[in-house]
Amino acid sequence: MNSDISIANRYRRTVNLAEAFLCGALAGAALGIAFAPAPGSETRARLRARARKGRDQASEIIEQGRTALERQKRRAEALVDRSRTHVRDQVRHVSKAVDEGRAAASDVRARGQRALENIRREGTEAVADVKSAYNEARSRTAGSGSEK
Numbered sequence: 446m447n448s449d450i451s452i453a454n455r456y457r458r459t460v461n462l463a464e465a466f467l468c469g470a471l472a473g474a475a476l477g478i479a480f481a482p483a484p485g486s487e488t489r490a491r492l493r494a495r496a497r498k499g500r501d502q503a504s505e506i507i508e509q510g511r512t513a514l515e516r517q518k519r520r521a522e523a524l525v526d527r528s529r530t531h532v533r534d535q536v537r538h539v540s541k542a543v544d545e546g547r548a549a550a551s552d553v554r555a556r557g558q559r560a561l562e563n564i565r566r567e568g569t570e571a572v573a574d575v576k577s578a579y580n581e582a583r584s585r586t587a588g589s590g591s592e593k
């Protein structure tokens with residue numbers, strides 16, 4: 446963006462320079478007429494030649510400004526293209542990381558569910574073993590109490 450402003454400023458300076466040159470040429474022409482010892486037709490011919498030369502120089506300066514502006518425009522477009530490519534690459538990179546993160550989270554969730562199922566199963570088996578041992582101990586105690 447800063448380079449766009451710089452380009453516009455350079456173009457304005459070029460145009461201002463061309464305008465200043467033309468004004469100077471006209472002022473010189475007026476002074477030349479006022480102080481010219483040559484006849485009017487000769488003076489007018491010289492003025493036309495100088496005006497033509499000034500117009501040609503101004504046209505050349507303006508064309509150089511246009512050329513510089515086009516060059517800067519191409520550079521800016523190339524920069525925008527590179528930036529778009531970089532952003533696209535970064536979006537792909539982030540998307541890949543997100544996908545890998547989702548896959549890892551899914552894997553962790555599945556392992557956690559399997560571990561929870563194992564704990565439940567082992568807990569259920571442990572409770573059944575404790576109940577069985579309790580019932581067995583109770584029946585032994587109940588059986589030994591009747592023998593006394």
